Amino acid sequence: MKPDYAVYGILDPSRCQGRPLDRLAGEAADGGVTVFQLRNKTGSTREMVRQARAILDVTRPRRIPLLINDRVDVALAAGADGVHVGNDDMAPEDVRRLLGDDAILGLTIHSNEEAQADNVGLADYFGVGGVFATASKNNPDPPIGTDGLDVIRRVLGRHAAGRPVVGIAGITAQNAASVIAAGADGVAVISDLFMRADVASAARKLTSAVRGALGEESS
Amino acid sequence: MKPDYAVYGILDPSRCQGRPLDRLAGEAADGGVTVFQLRNKTGSTREMVRQARAILDVTRPRRIPLLINDRVDVALAAGADGVHVGNDDMAPEDVRRLLGDDAILGLTIHSNEEAQADNVGLADYFGVGGVFATASKNNPDPPIGTDGLDVIRRVLGRHAAGRPVVGIAGITAQNAASVIAAGADGVAVISDLFMRADVASAARKLTSAVRGALGEESS
Numbered sequence: 001m002k003p004d005y006a007v008y009g010i011l012d013p014s015r016c017q018g019r020p021l022d023r024l025a026g027e028a029a030d031g032g033v034t035v036f037q038l039r040n041k042t043g044s045t046r047e048m049v050r051q052a053r054a055i056l057d058v059t060r061p062r063r064i065p066l067l068i069n070d071r072v073d074v075a076l077a078a079g080a081d082g083v084h085v086g087n088d089d090m091a092p093e094d095v096r097r098l099l100g101d102d103a104i105l106g107l108t109i110h111s112n113e114e115a116q117a118d119n120v121g122l123a124d125y126f127g128v129g130g131v132f133a134t135a136s137k138n139n140p141d142p143p144i145g146t147d148g149l150d151v152i153r154r155v156l157g158r159h160a161a162g163r164p165v166v167g168i169a170g171i172t173a174q175n176a177a178s179v180i181a182a183g184a185d186g187v188a189v190i191s192d193l194f195m196r197a198d199v200a201s202a203a204r205k206l207t208s209a210v211r212g213a214l215g216e217e218s219s
Numbered sequence: 220m221k222p223d224y225a226v227y228g229i230l231d232p233s234r235c236q237g238r239p240l241d242r243l244a245g246e247a248a249d250g251g252v253t254v255f256q257l258r259n260k261t262g263s264t265r266e267m268v269r270q271a272r273a274i275l276d277v278t279r280p281r282r283i284p285l286l287i288n289d290r291v292d293v294a295l296a297a298g299a300d301g302v303h304v305g306n307d308d309m310a311p312e313d314v315r316r317l318l319g320d321d322a323i324l325g326l327t328i329h330s331n332e333e334a335q336a337d338n339v340g341l342a343d344y345f346g347v348g349g350v351f352a353t354a355s356k357n358n359p360d361p362p363i364g365t366d367g368l369d370v371i372r373r374v375l376g377r378h379a380a381g382r383p384v385v386g387i388a389g390i391t392a393q394n395a396a397s398v399i400a401a402g403a404d405g406v407a408v409i410s411d412l413f414m415r416a417d418v419a420s421a422a423r424k425l426t427s428a429v430r431g432a433l434g435e436e437s438s
Contacts (some may be wrong), residue, residue, distance in 0.1 A: 044307035045289055070264055073292035077313040088263035093297040 003081075003104060003185035004034040004063045004163045005125050007212060009193050010069075011055065012039045016194045024199050025193035029062050031203020033193070034186070037084055037106075039069035052078035065104055073127075080214050082106065084127060092122040108168075112140060115155040123193050125164040127188055131179055132170025135191065141168065146182035153183045153196075173205040175206050180213035222284045222300075223253040224344050224383045224405035225433060226426050227284050228412050229288075230274065231258045235413045242275035243418050247327060250422020251430075252412070253405070256325075257286035257362035284323055286371055291317050301325065303346065306333075311341040327387075329360060334374040344383040346407055348370050350398055351389025354410065363390065365401035372402045392424040399432035 009028045011021045025036055036059055040048050051067050052066065052074055059066045065081035067073045070089040075082065082104025083095050095105055107123035109115050110130075120126070130143050144152070146167075153165045164185035171179055172192040187210055196202035211217060228247045230240045244255055255278055261268050261398055264393055271275055271285065284300035287293045289308040294301065301323025302314050320405045323428060326342035328334050329349075339345070349362050363371070365386075372384045383404035391411040398406050406429055415421035 045309045046307050047311060049313065071292060072295070073290060073309060073317070076291070076317050077309060088265050090264045090268060090292060090296060094268065098292070098295050 003125075005166050006210050007033045008035045008037065008080065008166050008186050008188040009033040009203070010037045010039050010188055010190045011051075012041075013043060014041075014108065015190050019194075020054070021051050022058050024194055025055045025171070026058045027199040028149030028193055028203045029058065029064055031200040033064070034202050035065050035067070037067045038074075038080075039071055041069075042160045043217055045071075045073065048074045052080050056080060057084060067104055067106060075099065075103070082124070084108070086127075092119045096122050106166075108154055109156065110144070112155050114150060115152050116159055120156065120160045121162065121212045123163060125166060125185075126156055126160075127166050127168045128156075128184070129167055129188075130169030134160070134170040146178050148156065149184060150182040173202070173209045176209040177213035180210060185214075186210065204205060222344075224385050225429050226422070227254045227256065227385050227405050227407040228252040228422070229256045229258050229409045230270075230413060231260075231409055232262060232270065233260075234409050237339045237382075238413075239273070240270050241277050243413055244277045246418040248278065248413055249285055249356050250419040250421050251426030252283070254284050256286045256288055256407070257293075257299075258361075259328070260288075263309075264290075264292065266295045267293045271299050275299060286323055286325060294318065295312070302390055302419040303327070306342070311338045313365045317343050327372055328375065329363070331371060331374050334371050335378055339375065339379045342379065342382060344385060345379075346387045347375075347403070348386055348407075349388030350386045351394065365397050368398065368403060369401040371418045373383055392421070392428045395425060395428040396432035399429060404433075405429065 016024055038052055056068050067082045067084045069084050072083055072095055084094055084106035086108035104124045106125050106127055108127045123144050128149050131149055132143050149167055166186040167179035168188040169185040170182050171187045171189050174185045193202050235243055256269050274285050286301045286303045287299050288303050289312055291302050291309055302312055303325035305327035320433045323343045325344050325346055327346045347368050350368055351362050368386055385405040385407050385409040386398035386403040390406045390408050412421050
C-alpha cells in the first residue's frame with residue numbers, strides 16, 4: 001500500500017516541549033496524522049535508535065510509516081520504514097542502495113534546479129520548501145511561498161512524475177489549505193502539531209483543513 | 220588476516236590543522252600506522268561519506284583497515300572495514316547485526332564495570348582509556364592511567380579473552396612505551412600524529428616506540 005502523505009508530522013525532540021515523542025505520535029495519530037518523521041539533529045545515535053523504536057511501537061500497529069531524517073543507520077537499527085534526506089545528508093543513491101527498493105526515500109527540494117537533478121527519480125516523495133517562514137529550522141534561504149511550491153511541483157512532475165509533493169516549513173491548520181491549493185499532496189508540520197498543548201486536537205484541525213482542501217472527507 | 224592494532228591513528232577533521240584527511244592518512248601509513256579511524260562528530264553525513272571514501276582510496280591498496288567512529292551508515296555507504304562505538308553510540312548488538320560478522324567492531328571501555336558487560340564479547344578489539352589527559356576530547360572523567368588500563372585489560376581478559384586492547388587518550392611517542400608495558404597491544408593517537416607538521420616523521424617515531432616496547436623490530 002502506498003503511504004498517504006497528506007498529514008506529515010515531524011517529531012523533533014527539540015520542538016516537543018520535552019514531552020515523550022512516542023506519546024505525541026500516538027496523540028497525533030489519533031488526530032489523523034498519516035506519516036511521521038523523526039528528526040534529531042543533536043542527539044546521540046543510541047538516543048535516536050531508542051526514540052525510533054519507541055515511536056515505532058506506536059506507529060507500527062496503526063500501519064503509519066515512520067521515516068528517519070538523514071540517518072540510515074538509525075532506520076536500519078530500529079527497523080523504520082525509510083529515510084528522508086536533504087542536501088547535506090546521505091546521497092539518495094547511497095540511501096537507496098543501503099535500504100533497498102521497498103524502503104521509503106524522501107528528498108528535500110528547495111529549488112527548480114534541485115527538482116531537475118538526475119537523482120530525483122530515486123525518491124518516493126518530495127518535501128518541497130521552505131514554503132513559509134519558520135521557527136523550527138535555521139533556514140538561510142527566503143521562503144518560496146505557495147507560488148514557488150507550485151513551480152517546483154510542475155518541474156518535478158516532468159522529471160519524476162507521480163511522486164507526491166509535501167509542502168514544508170511554517171505550515172499550520174490556518175494556511176494548509178493554500179499549500180494544498182498550490183498542488184501539494186500533503187503538508188509536513190512540526191510546531192502546529194507538537195508545540196501545541198493538545199496535540200490530538202491540533203492534529204484534528206490540521207487534518208480537517210488538509211482533507212477539506214484535498215476535497216476529501218476528514219476521517 | 221587479523222588487523223594489527225599496534226599503531227592506531229584517529230583522523231578527526233577538527234584535529235588535523237585543516238589538511239586533507241586522505242593525504243594525512245597516506246603520510247601516517249608511510250610512517251607505520253597500522254589502522255585508521257575516521258572520527259567526525261560535527262560534519263554532515265554527506266561530508267563524512269566523502270571523507271571516508273577519500274581515506275579508503277589511500278588505505279585499501281595498502282590493506283590498512285579504516286573504521287568509522289559511531290556511524291554505521293557512513294561505514295556501509297563508503298564500504299569501510301568496521302565501526303568503533305562508545306557508550307552513546309549505536310549499541311554493539313545493533314552494529315554487529317547491521318554490519319555482519321566480517322566487519323570490525325571496536326568498543327570503548329572506560330571502567331571495570333564496562334569491561335564486565337554482557338556484550339563485550341561482540342567486539343573485535345577494545346579502546347581502553349582515557350589513559351592520559353588529552354586536548355582532543357572533552358572528557359569529564361579523570362584519566363585512568365597505565366595502572367587503570369592494566370586492571371581493565373585483566374578484567375577484559377576474563378570476559379573477552381584474546382581481543383586486543385588499544386590504549387587511548389593523551390598518548391605520544393614519549394609515553395607510548397609505558398602504555399604497551401601496561402599490557403596494551405597498541406595505542407590510539409590523534410594529536411601526536413595529526414597535529415604535527417610532519418605526520419610521516421611523527422608516525423615513524425610513534426611506531427618505533429610502540430614496536431620497541433612490543434619487542435618487535437620497527438618495519
